[in-house]
Amino acid sequence: MIRDFFFVFLLIQSALAKSSGDQPVQQKWQTLSGDAPSVIARGGFSGLFPEASQFAYQLALSTSLSNVILFCDLQLTKDESGICKSDLRLDNSTNIALIYPKGQKTYKEHKLDVGAFIQESMRSMAINYISSPEIGFLKSLNGKINEARTKLIFRFLAPDAIEPTTKKTYSTILKDLSSIKSFASGILVPKAYIWPVDADQYLQAPTSLVSDAHKQKLEVYANGFANDVPGSYNYSYDPTAEYLQYIEGSSFSVDGFLTDFPPTASEAIACLAQNKNLKPKKGKALIISRNGASGTYAACSDLAYNEAIEGGVDIIDCSVQMSKDGVPFCLESADLTGSTTAMATFMSKASTIPEMQPKNGIFSFDLTWAEIQTLQLQLVSPIEDTGLPRNPANKNKGKLVLLSEFLEIAKTKAVSGVLINIKNAAYLASKKGFSITDVVTSALSNATFDKQSTQQVLIESDDTSVLSEFNNVPTYKKVLTISEIIGDAPIKSVEEIKKFADAVNIPRGSIVLTTGSLTTAYTDVVDRMHKGNLTVYVSVLRNEYTTIAFDFFSDPIMEIASYVSDIGVDGVITEYPATASAYMRSPCSDLNADLPYTILPAEPGSLINLVPQEALPPADAPAPALEAADIVDPPLPAATIAASTPAAVPVGVPTKSGAPKSVANEGICLIALVVLSFLSLGYYH
Numbered sequence: 001m002i003r004d005f006f007f008v009f010l011l012i013q014s015a016l017a018k019s020s021g022d023q024p025v026q027q028k029w030q031t032l033s034g035d036a037p038s039v040i041a042r043g044g045f046s047g048l049f050p051e052a053s054q055f056a057y058q059l060a061l062s063t064s065l066s067n068v069i070l071f072c073d074l075q076l077t078k079d080e081s082g083i084c085k086s087d088l089r090l091d092n093s094t095n096i097a098l099i100y101p102k103g104q105k106t107y108k109e110h111k112l113d114v115g116a117f118i119q120e121s122m123r124s125m126a127i128n129y130i131s132s133p134e135i136g137f138l139k140s141l142n143g144k145i146n147e148a149r150t151k152l153i154f155r156f157l158a159p160d161a162i163e164p165t166t167k168k169t170y171s172t173i174l175k176d177l178s179s180i181k182s183f184a185s186g187i188l189v190p191k192a193y194i195w196p197v198d199a200d201q202y203l204q205a206p207t208s209l210v211s212d213a214h215k216q217k218l219e220v221y222a223n224g225f226a227n228d229v230p231g232s233y234n235y236s237y238d239p240t241a242e243y244l245q246y247i248e249g250s251s252f253s254v255d256g257f258l259t260d261f262p263p264t265a266s267e268a269i270a271c272l273a274q275n276k277n278l279k280p281k282k283g284k285a286l287i288i289s290r291n292g293a294s295g296t297y298a299a300c301s302d303l304a305y306n307e308a309i310e311g312g313v314d315i316i317d318c319s320v321q322m323s324k325d326g327v328p329f330c331l332e333s334a335d336l337t338g339s340t341t342a343m344a345t346f347m348s349k350a351s352t353i354p355e356m357q358p359k360n361g362i363f364s365f366d367l368t369w370a371e372i373q374t375l376q377l378q379l380v381s382p383i384e385d386t387g388l389p390r391n392p393a394n395k396n397k398g399k400l401v402l403l404s405e406f407l408e409i410a411k412t413k414a415v416s417g418v419l420i421n422i423k424n425a426a427y428l429a430s431k432k433g434f435s436i437t438d439v440v441t442s443a444l445s446n447a448t449f450d451k452q453s454t455q456q457v458l459i460e461s462d463d464t465s466v467l468s469e470f471n472n473v474p475t476y477k478k479v480l481t482i483s484e485i486i487g488d489a490p491i492k493s494v495e496e497i498k499k500f501a502d503a504v505n506i507p508r509g510s511i512v513l514t515t516g517s518l519t520t521a522y523t524d525v526v527d528r529m530h531k532g533n534l535t536v537y538v539s540v541l542r543n544e545y546t547t548i549a550f551d552f553f554s555d556p557i558m559e560i561a562s563y564v565s566d567i568g569v570d571g572v573i574t575e576y577p578a579t580a581s582a583y584m585r586s587p588c589s590d591l592n593a594d595l596p597y598t599i600l601p602a603e604p605g606s607l608i609n610l611v612p613q614e615a616l617p618p619a620d621a622p623a624p625a626l627e628a629a630d631i632v633d634p635p636l637p638a639a640t641i642a643a644s645t646p647a648a649v650p651v652g653v654p655t656k657s658g659a660p661k662s663v664a665n666e667g668i669c670l671i672a673l674v675v676l677s678f679l680s681l682g683y684y685h
Helices: 054-063 114-121 135-140 170-174 209-215 239-248 262-272 302-310 403-413 425-431 436-446 464-468 491-498 525-531 556-567 577-585 663-680
Strands: 007-011 038-042 069-076 082-084 129-132 151-155 186-190 219-225 256-259 286-289 315-322 328-330 417-422 456-461 476-481 503-507 512-515 518-522 535-541 571-574
Touching: 038 054, 038 262, 054 069, 054 262, 129 135, 135 151, 151 219, 186 209, 209 219, 219 239, 239 262, 239 577, 256 262, 262 556, 286 302, 286 577, 302 315, 302 403, 302 577, 315 403, 315 436, 315 456, 328 403, 328 436, 403 417, 403 436, 417 436, 425 436, 425 464, 456 464, 464 476, 476 535, 491 525, 503 525, 525 535, 535 556, 556 571, 556 577, 571 577
Parallel strands: 038 069, 038 256, 129 151, 151 186, 186 219, 219 256, 286 315, 286 571, 315 417, 417 456, 456 476, 476 503, 503 535, 535 571
Antiparallel strands: 007 069, 007 129, 069 082, 315 328, 512 518
16 A cells, blocks of 8 residues: 555755755756755666665765755565665565565565654654655644655656545646645656657647746656656757756756756756857867767758757768769768668669678669659668667658758858768779769869868778878868777877878777676777877767666766766767767866866776676677788779769759769760760761
């Protein structure tokens, strides 16, 4: 029975209570008191450790705001001992099955007096809040506690659940907030009571609950926050975005959050809220998009680029692909099967190109630009098998962008710079007749990027010969892609890279070593690259919690903080630029700032050391060191003439600073003129 067992109270021992004055000075909040919202740690840091365990409470205190509230779901044992567990059943959250292997042990109904237990407990500790989903229990405490020191909070359960005292549903009780004021000073509600989510997991308009409750002088605490539980697609898998929705997403603010991840709630309140107009400090790491904001819109679409720019990106990127008729455009891969609807229309043009990939594909250079324009883009997730799809409402929105259009976007929107990624140059030259380096050079020149120094130009490739083609423009910064995970970067290898590049793009696994989603150590790769005067960018950062090591608390901002503020990378390449921008703008991104709260980087190996040896997964084999011999690529082959490649640019494609024809196509035009001349002179019959 709820009456006998399920009473919830929020517990702060007096020795741990801190003043809310420790929080950063900010403008007045829209909470009932005007102070910053409270962070309530459900069972401590229960998103990372077992609920109400010693580690959970200790970590909540050490990583959250100093005035964090520790929450205990109180259960009484048969002998009237109090324990903090959110469920009466022990089989699903403890090792009771090992201790009692012959039978499951539960608590049964006993005449236990929870009220007496709480009163007795308050003699030795400070209990600042008591909450319960039962009206009768809260009323029974009237006159038995000091309401100036201990607040009573009425907890709402599911709307259709029955409240035991009144026998009414909680949705019915919600309609009469004035009656709650007679026995409680606040309410604790599931978050959907405030920001409902429809069946497709998109936010609906907010209810008036918070405003209505505040009019009754009732505080409102929202329940149900966890970083590793998918929320609305509106949040793009950024848990801090959800917290901010409840404190600055409308004309109200909740008074506190009940959360499994108190550090994330703390950073949302202390570091990210009320900071939208702040600009990143100079010298901060660059935010470089990966195919635009490809976590929100289809990769390399016009919408993805606009979203990245609006989100605060520094550098927008374009991986240049070629159509059959020589039109350069932006797309992650020359294989159209994953990112477009090409499979449904052009299956007959599928082929296997071992030099590029082991599986079949439908490649852009086998379709004309007119044919490519008939395709729809597809928003896909590289980790969709985990059940975390990306923004279904945007699945087919947006259109492909020509290289010329991409450069025009960069100039018009005045971003800090562009990154042009060049792939498969040798294959395109030898088999398709395209000199993609000449195509990119012409496009940049037509857009005057070679004649200015205001906007950075980064040329990226995994081919050193491609990078060498851009030596004649000293303002261009050359970036070598090292896609394989490496465990070390010896001096000779770094010196070899320096002959061709100014920077490197390396994967996360080359920087942070992990075992079973737990970090074990940082490598020396970044330090070695820096000692060789190379800039280091890390890729690819994503918001989905399944891609983030547990040491980063399933929090993409904490992962960014670790790479930027602790490891010291020079830039992050991300599919969610807005999340990185939120961190870069935050005053908490400066670890040297004199602030009462900051976003501390992870400590590699700290969690894995707590795991019993027998529970650890097998350790991965060490990644190899980068070898100097593997860095230098052979010279690019001359661009041959592809006989089946038309020379003309399709109708409607701009030629001024637009889709430049390849050198091979220009050669075809010249040959055609020569042949016509010879025919006119009678040399050919």
